[in-house]
Amino acid sequence: MSGPLTDAVRSDLRLWLAQRASAAVLAACVVVHLALIIYAVRGGLSAAAILGRTHGSLVWLGFYLVFIAAVAVHAPIGLRQIVREMTGWRGRSLDAVAAVFAALLVVLGVRAVWGLFA
Amino acid sequence: MSDAPALSVKVWRGREDGAFQEFAVPQRANQTVLDVVTWIQRHLDPTLSYRFACRVGMCGSCAMTVNGRPRWTCRTQVTVVAGDGGLSLAPLANLPVIKDLATDMTAFFEKWQRAGGRFRPTGTRADEFASVPPGTPERRAADAGIECIGCGVCHAACDIVRWNPDYLGPAALNRAWTLVNDVRDAGGEARLAAVAGDAGCHACHSTESCREHCPKHINPTAAIAGLKRATTVALLKGRL
């Protein structure tokens, strides 16, 4: 440990910063995603229409991988904070559950993106 | 004495476990809630415990919960807050209750110390007077928060304090921010470390109940945001 922060406080600070940084990334991603959804839903959705756009597109692959990474940071930290404030649950076990949720989002997210790209 | 119906006033009696006791108080023109409490104690029940001092909105001693909101009772007009249901008076939230309407403010002031809310001087009597231009951004930031008189209203209004008893709270953090911006102060990284983390500024969710209720119109949310920025910069520069 260097500097005046304890390890616990340093960890708090890093989580807070990760939450804000991922929020900034998500702000950009969400604008694109909302615009896309609102546009794409005209005339109904079909697999052909969606896959036609995403299949083989490195741009969409890259965009959604960044989106998934940011969500996998942002959502678990947010949920963990809600649980810590509204229930008595805190400590290592809660941190572990949050990490598992993050992993779940990455796995399911990458699977979905791959399904649309490949 | 007016012919208006008596005001129904429910007053908390006891400690954390206790109950509301109802009194009927004659209504008068220009009555403050402090007038009402004082009337009850002098005419109906001398065992009622409450605090006040200046009674003119300068000391903050009379702060308590009036119809669900923390206020200074000496500056709260009965006609403004009473409504049909009358008055409900309880001690300030988020502090231990000594008796009835009086709380133990020790924890509130201890948080002030833990947040590094004490001025750390750099000058000596051999130095010239410190020159502090009033128009600089730092001085304006400090000036926005130095009128705090430690009444505890913001601390009582804050739900983060309610959910996290370790949270330093708006008043202590606001004070720390005024000192961070004081060019004469030597608090430095130690104070930033003191206000960081889950018990510090990073627990604030900007619900702004503090700003909403502060009788001095101070904005602790803005001060806490300043601390968030200052600690972030210090962390990223490797100073924390």
Add this chain to the structure above:
Amino acid sequence: MNLSGHRAHASYGAFVVHRLSGLALAVFLPAHFWALGTAIEGAATLDGFLKWTDQPLVKLAEIGLVVLLAAHFAGGVRLLALEFLGWRAWQKTAVAASAGFSLAAGLLFLLNLGL
């Protein structure tokens, strides 16, 4: 949920909306990824799922999700501005603007559904 007394003001409402919308989105996301992941099994499976979403109740839920996402986004932008730009004078206007943005997004979505 108690929103009375010291909680009865705009910024507290914004906090509640931000927290609840975040919670709802976090619960929704794994299901969203799972559904899209059916595309791995081919276009036909994805089409089958998309047909299921054609029901009015599902469409209503989708509108709700768009509004929740827009609300969480707008509230989040307000927070980032408050914390990093020290933006003060526009607080209440920002809350109102966030609410307006969310409803606008939901409405646009609704209109584009052709309903």
